Amino acid sequence: MAENSRRQPIVAVLGHVDHGKTSVLDYIRSLGQDRQSSVMAREAGGITQHIGATEVPATLLNEFCAPLMGGKEFLSPGLLFIDTPGHHSFSTLRTRGGSLADIAILVIDMMEGCQPQTLESIRILKNAKTPFVVCGNKLDRIHGWHCVNGRSAAESMKDQDQQAMGLFEQKFWNLVGEFGEQGFNLDMYNKIADFTQNIPLVPCSAKEGEGMQDLLAITIGLAEKFLDEQLSDVDGASEGTVLEMKEERGLGKTLDVILYRGQVNKGDEIVIATDQGPKVTRVRGLFRPRGMAEMRDAGDRWDAIETVDAAAGLKLAAPDLEGVLAGTTLRVLSDDDELRQQAIEATEEESEISIELEEEGIVIKADTLGGLEALAFELRNLDNPIPIRSAGIGPVNKRDLRGAENAADPLQRVILAFSTSVQTETAEELEKEDCRVEHIGSDVIYHILERFESWTEKRTIELEEEKREKIVYPGKIKILTDHIFRRSGPAVVGVRILGGRLHIGQRLLTVDGKKIGQVRSIRTGDSSHKEAKQGEEVAVAIEGATVGRGIDEEDILLVDVPSSHARRLRKLELSTAEEEILDELTAIHRSDDHFWGR
Helix, strand or coil, X not given: CCHHHXXXXXXXXXXXXXXXXXXXXXXXXXXXXXXXXCCCCCCCCCCEEECCEEXXXXXXXXXXXXXXXXXXXXXXXXXXXXXXCCCCCHHHCEECCEECCCEEXXXXXXXXXXXXXXXXXXXXXXXXXXXXXXXXXXXXXXXXXXXXXXXXXXXXXXXXXXXXXXXXXXXXXXXXXXXXXXXXXXXXXXXXXXXXXXXEEEECEXXXXXXXXXHHHHHHHHHHHHCHHHHHCCCCCCEEEEEEEEEXXXXXXXXXXXXXXXXXXXXXXXXXXXXXXXXXXXXXXXXXXXCXXXXXXXXXXXXXXXXXXXXXXXXXXXXXCCXXXXXXXXXXXXXXXXXXXXXXXXXXXXXXXXXXXXXXXXXXXXXXHHHHHHHHHHHHCCXXXXXXXXXXXXXXXXXXXXXXXXXXXXXXXXXXXXXXXXXXXXXXXXHCCCCCCEEEEECCHHHHHHHHHHHHHHHHHHHHHHHHCCCCCCEEEEXXXXXXXXXXXXXXXXXXXXXEEXXXXXXXXXXXXXXEEEEEEEEECCEEECEEECCCXXXXXXXXXXECEEECCCCEEEECCCHHHHHHHCCCCCCHHHHHHHHHHHHHHHCCCCCCCC
């Protein structure tokens, strides 16, 4: 197949924090440093820094991997490594057809094995059906292991003593077991006959540069063997994934995009997915970052270009980019009316966020469409699936808060936010003591799920306790003039309920915090009642009170609330009057006890 009819594979590098993802990318970037020039042209064989991606040309890969290739050369024009900021997890980077990456490198510290983020990465790769290679990194940490820069892993293993190899094999078999639990057969890369049945592990030290040629050779080899159709699909409509929108000095609003098919030219008409539906606009400018050596101030670090071919990362300026949804597809519009309409309809579908919503459920947010879908997928696949009532892209806002507040089930008054922030005003509301909504946010999905699970357990216990223990609601009463029926033993007085409610058994306080006594009975005429509500006038018997000593006509009394009840009351629906009385009680008690009701 001719080189120009293929595009280079897009490679994602994943792994648990500190297992060496950055070291792997840094090593790959360092390969071309001796041949780098200020003009980073592909022809010169230098490594090109794109927006959110690093391109390694085939000339460099062929040279670096030559000892393993036996004279053969790669078919691909190179490799494009997705190299986005940390908050863009692999799961958020996808095309409408699946993962944005054609293939992935999963980096694992040989000494530590699978960690929670490793397992999350494996699950995401499995769901996206993305082929992957395991980089068994940090060989240099194995006691007694001897590394040589640029040496292949196979050569390295022949050169180690028995003790170092024994420790390596122990770690390797542990990994085999952990992958087995996830439904994968892991084996050493040089022992695999059928790559459709086994996942290759390449032992490496990115820090020392050992085994890296094997890693790159296996990665390209797998991509070329299994993704021939995908990599040859260069003729269809031009499409890319929007990483994010940024404001750039001198350029205005711009989009960072990974183009995975076709070509984009300055002046092309494009359609993007926004929170208001599809938006058609025109490319005003295309840019790539200038070489680091020439980088001046922020406003002058972009080189304008006329055209970009897939696969590549690019920055694009155009009018009307407001509300674009990160993680969605950017499509170049064709002159053909039918193809143009198809592109707009496909974009409209993406704008609508195809996550199954229920009448009742929780609220979820993420910074990109892929992130939102990944979170929704995990929630649906729990042992007890979690219903979702609202799902959106962007920061958590007031609308999300109101939606969560209105959930009928208190266990669903929660907002789960993946890799996204909270608007300032909404954050202030969420921090208030009386906020009835729980916000759980993280850049790692499994952290969100863990915290959600422990919050659910804790909240379930609280709700059960509330059912068992009748909660005391706040109330305010006024003793009426000429309505003293008995002065003591118990005192019986006529009262009006000014706000809240009054219940038998409740204790009363004066407005300056003095304890008065306990409500023994509530009556109107010959009828006795358990409770009286705002606006009612009733006769009340108060045990422990004496009229003329501590209470009198026209006095105002408050229903006292236990500290633990005050905490729970703030999460319940209270009337405005009840909220005001609770605030009054809180002020009285906190003058003595700073932590009352907290």
